[in-house]
Amino acid sequence: MRCPNCGMDNDRVVDTRSSEDGFAVRRRRVCQSCHHRYTTYERLEPTVLQVIKKSGAREPFNPDKLRRGLQIACGKRPVSTAEIDQIVSDITDVLYRNFDGEVPSRMIGDLVMERLREVDQVAYVRFASVYREFKDVRDFVSEVEPMLQVDAD
Ligand SMILES: [Zn+2]
Structure with missing residues (x-):
């Protein structure tokens, strides 16, 4: 040294x-x-969870990035910063508890959607539309319809 x-x-x-x-x-x-x-x-060097993206590329899990995604989805919605922080903290906990070393990005997206669906449906749809990359309006409607309780028949 x-x-x-x-x-x-x-x-x-x-x-x-x-x-x-x-x-x-x-x-x-x-x-x-x-x-x-x-x-x-x-x-000890902390082991940072690696996120496996759809392309197969890996990047370190970054709670700030998750928070930014949530903030964008929740923009101008009645979702408080405290609620967003809680979601980030909960999801981070779940990931570190259940995954050792790496986690598919899809899993993170699913956890976020699960939480947003409970918190704010507009934020949920915004997030889902980006995350799931809806191919056309039909995909989008099939996702939104159950929430609006529109009768499909
Ligand atoms: Zn010296």
Whole structure:
């Protein structure tokens, strides 16, 4: 570990101890060039869930991105920021509890739709129309109809 004082990579660990309730290791180091003492911490790198997109590409799960999607779907709808935050938090929990390492993007979309359907139907339809990429108006109507309780006959 390079010395923050002189920049030389010539240190010796003089003390190692557990820190942050065992979630980190704290090391006291001494630079053998200038005798400066400094501390480093070693922590577990959090495992970020990878989202598998429809194309097969992967990207790290990003709760902020999920929140933005929800905010757009809920624009000018009576859905509070607190409700959106709750949905993001709940879905994040479900994903980390049920998936190990990676999750199909479709699963996230389904969870969001499930929640939006309960919260606000306009927001639900907006989200569904983007997410499900309705091919034509018939798809869209078949999705909306049950909610409007329009008799199909
Ligand atoms: Zn040094």
